[in-house]
Amino acid sequence: MAVQKWMKTKFPGVRYREHHTRMHGRQKDRYYTITYKLNGKTKTEAIGWASEGVKPADVSDQLNQLKRNHREKTGYKTLAEKRELAMAAERKVQDDQRLAQKRKMTLADVWEQQYFPQAQNNKAEKSWKREESLFRIWIAPLLGEVVFSEIGVKDLEKLKAVMAKKGASLRSIEYALAVVRQMFNVMISYDLHKGDNPVSRVKKPKEDNRRTRFLTKDEAEKLLESAKERNVVLHRMMLLSLYTGLRAGEILKLTWEDVDFANKMLSIRDTKSGKNRHVYMTKLLFSELKLQQDVRCDSDERLVFIGRFGGPMNEVSRLFKELVDDLGLNEDIEDSRQRVVFHTLRHTFASWLVQRGTPLYTVAALMGHSTIAMTERYAHLAPDGLRQAVAVLED
Template sequence: MAAQKWMKTKYPGVRYREHQSRLHGRQKDRYYTITYKLNGKTKTEAVGWASEGVKPADVSDLLNQLKRNHREKTGFQTLAEKRELAEVAERKEKEAYCLAEQDKMTLVNVWEQHYFTQAQHNKAEKSWKREESLFRIWITPLLGHKVFSEIGVQDLETLKSAMIAKGASLRSVEYALAVIRQMFNVMISYDLYHGDNPVSRVKKPKEDNRRTRFLNEKEAKELLDRAKARNIVLYRMMLLSLYTGLRAGEILKLTWEDVDFANEMLSIRDTKSGKNRHVYMTKLLFSELKLQQDVKSDYSEERLVFIGRFGGPMNEVSRLFKELVDDLRLNENVEDSRQRVVFHTLRHTFASWLVQRGTPLYTVASLMGHSTIAMTERYAHLAPDGLREAVKVLEE
């Protein structure tokens, strides 16, 4: 392609070239530049197309302005500097506008525009759905209309008191405050809120909602026997929880790539605590997982150990588990939810049995995938003889 020819205008220092095909009016579109000397060097800068509204007289005026700035050593010295200053000014104007708009943003605005979408991306479905329910049922009616930056401790105390007065559990109150705390943290991280997080100054209601019920060996055997007779897949899932301490969610996500038969070990990834861990198979569990390999599925993308009725992933543990518990009357006349037998009770039983047999709490914490040893200390009372023997060394 031949080099395009630059042509002079009647204005000194202003030149243009023509577009090969595009027209502007009746003549070819023209691209204007300016040429000048700065610090002893010749400099050429582009201005723009005639079709963009650039006129040679205006280009000449711009060049003259530059030359005056050079003589007076003020203002922009190049077109690039002029554009940069304009961008800075525009950015500051937008920032000022955004700050003004932020001052008007309500709690609902923050939820819809900044918080909920990132929660859906970063949290488990069960978690963000729980947060959405709390926000819709409890938080929105009381604080949704409030300007976000004006929400303070008194507003949060009002929310707390109102929820308790209407019968919400202390755990729900604590969870609702946690949602608001996370909303403030998100806005702080986005540099859209500058100030302290008011939730940090609210005394959070606390209750010990940790489960204390675990199965004795007779109860566990009866439950396993009935499951094996009714649903072999449920039986194997129960074995996993009872003899490795896996959570239901970890069992449902388990793939054959996680199963190491050679070392009789399972790799548990992307856990609730965020830490991967290894657990080990008993002989019974080893043999049952070997048999589970014969269950075929077209759902090859994940190669899940446990598959749903139609060949895809399972979303929850079979409801048959509750039926079996009810058949054995394990929850009969039990009002305290912490004492009720649920699938998670199998995981709790795993830890309880280990501690009763003298396994150190640190080892139990590692097998359970607890983020802190404090979570495992709830089982310490199950080893009273071990604690008593530890103190006796002082008498020796």
């Protein structure tokens, strides 16, 4: 195939060549270019085909505009630069449209499209279900239709006030604010929100939600005796919490590899505080775990406590609540911090130690507390020790 020659037009700097087969009406299709000088060098740029609507006069107008820009030192210097500027302008229009759309997104839109899907992927089921409940019951009815980017401190204070008026606990109010705060954090991390996080400017409600109830020796004995009669596995789990301070989750994850009968010691791994620790068995606990080992001697299961149908247990038996109710330990008690739950056994362990003069730092180590401040709630249980400390000044 012969190479097509470039042909001149009556417009200076405008050339074309004809396609050897492609037609435009009765004539062969023509492809137009322009040639001009830029910074002392000859530059050629393609324009397009006649069949696409390109006309020599229009091409000449574009060339003349370029030359004017060169002389006046304004605007684009090449057609490629012109196209880049046009594309940038188009991108800006699209970005502005997207930004405007983002600004119109309501809190409910952000929840459904951005926040909740990632929460389900990244959080424990218990956590995202709790957040979903808070959003559905409290946040959405009040702020769901508010434009997300316009939510401010005033809206969040209103949320606090409404929840408090309707009887929500301070913990629930604080949790609801935390959900909104995390929604803003996610949008900021996705570059979908350019402002600050308004929750950071809201004074968060505070209350001491820590449980304070612990069992007397008589209450503990009755509860253990009742459990032993009904369910020996639950009884042993209760002994572990009462005499080592283990959390329910730590008991459920305990394996036989963690049980050191030779040294009467348990190794607690992957704890809530992130620090492994060791606890020690009483004679009673030692003997009960030996019995538990005998029960499971024919099983390949590594866990000390397994479910009825094999495999791990997901939670402590609901029988515990029945035992507590049968003994009337929660009768007429409205304050949740004073109600007996399985975690009360752990508090009882710490409380009994402090009452018998065990130093707080020792109790903190046995409990696996990350800071001594968490253990200081038990300090008031050792008044004699405090009194004796001051008494040394008498000498």
